[in-house]
Amino acid sequence: MNIKTLQSKSIEYRKTILEIIYKSGAGHTAGSLSCIDILNVLYNKILKVDPSNFNSNDRNHYIQSKGHSVEALYTILCDKGFYTKEQLLTLNKFNSHFIGHPTRKVFGVEHNTGALGHGLSVAVGMAIGFKLDTKPYSVFTLLGDGELSEGSVWEGLMTANKYNLDNLIIIIDRNRLQITGETENVNPLEPLKEKFTSFGLSVKEVNGNSVEDLINVFKEVPFENKKPNVIIANTIKGKGVSFIENEVVWHHKVPDDDQYTKAIDELNKQKIQLEND
């Protein structure tokens, strides 16, 4: 899949994210838009996980620790054929498996998340398991930047360092916003890279909304022998829709009819422009 196809997919994914949130009347809009390029690259280029191999343990694993951006995950799994669009559109309906945080009741979801600060340690357990059996698989986990205030994250990092988990790739969706406001005002994270480095991890920063940059950084894994990998993916919360970008209120705001039409319009224009480039 070439860069342009991936970029086109990102636009389509953004439209689906907005559609399912709009139609279900609930969702974490801006965070799903900020991390979708990361999921796009992971599922279409890196992970090699699909419905045919998902039930085996012998494959790469992905845990979405920032569970609230579930609409991004459901969207990509739908595109990968884990279920139909019709099933996806039952999101948030009574008795649907598609609830507002990842659940293993949905085919393709690795682990139930939603409470923050859990996914990293689970990923550490998986990565240790692969090391014990000398299996060549990697474990990817996506954390929100606001999530890094959870102390359990730092417990997990210490163990990742201890066990030299170079098969663990921790991606931080660094969109700099959380529900209350800017991360640096709520509970400052900087200097973030230095924090990870001092915990013994190997860190790279990328533009987390550039599929090209993401592909390149994933190709460099493992960054260093015997060191766990951290990718600080600098993203824009709400990326792709002008009036949602960097607006804190859109953390879990649902677009009304007008906003939905405008957002889809913007994304359609981006697609036409991409095709003409």
Add this chain to the structure above:
Amino acid sequence: MIEKANLEVFSETLLDLARHDKDIVVVTSDSRGSGKLTNFGKELPDQIIEVGIAEQNLVAICAGLSAVGKKVFGVSPSSFLTARALEQIKNDIAYSNHPVTLVGISSGVSYGQLGSTHHSIHDIAVLRAINNLNIVIPCDNFETKKIIQAAVNFNEPLFVRFGKKPMLKIHNDNQSFKIGKGISIKEGKDLVFIATGETVQRAYKAIEILEKDNFKCTLISMHTIKPFDESLFLDSIKHTRGIITLEEHSESGGLGERCSSILAQKKITTNFKIIGFPDEYMINGSQSDVLDHYNMEPKRLAEIAKNLIS
């Protein structure tokens, strides 16, 4: 006959099983010594993961190891395991349905004089309220061994807790055992003792005293708190004059309240007494002294029993 501590039987049984199954992995939080797993670590260093004093991390790592096919035992003092890491137990083990065995060592008031920060008299209550989690508490070496053997391939999330003091032999080695099925140790019509874990031993001694006074007692080892063996409970209390429940746990939310809810909902009225720890700032002392103080001294138990049905 006094045998070993259940803790010791746990570690010996697990080492024995792990020698023949490299997928068995133990995870500890600086609890290798307290869990009697030092020999395990020496003999099978590749099958023990040490995460340091980090219980939340321990439980979530257990889930991850299980997810990639390991048979995982997370071992940590019950107090810290079930309070500090409660959300990990709820979400990463139970809700995510990873068949990990969580082993709460030094449970109840095993830590004696070390006090309330180390006591786990809340663990049954909090874990009972979590869906998809089995809770098992052995009364002696036999039950401990059977639980650990069953846990390896149990395929569901499991919590087991025990203490560290040598135990009386309660069961014969040919006793059948199944998680979810309580065991009737003695049968008699006057009184029924329903006990769980190591308090079975105190009920056993109390019954010996009562038998000298010609009281006929039933004793049930209710080793599995969840799923609860309701049919054994109901069968055992038919025609009895009184029921006493015993647990090394708060009176709130434990075995006794489980039994009382069944009695109430089945409209069964009988003499009924819950013996556990009351809602108060607890007295200090050794495990044995604390249990004695809170009515679990066998002579005191026998008196309470007689009063209950007189």
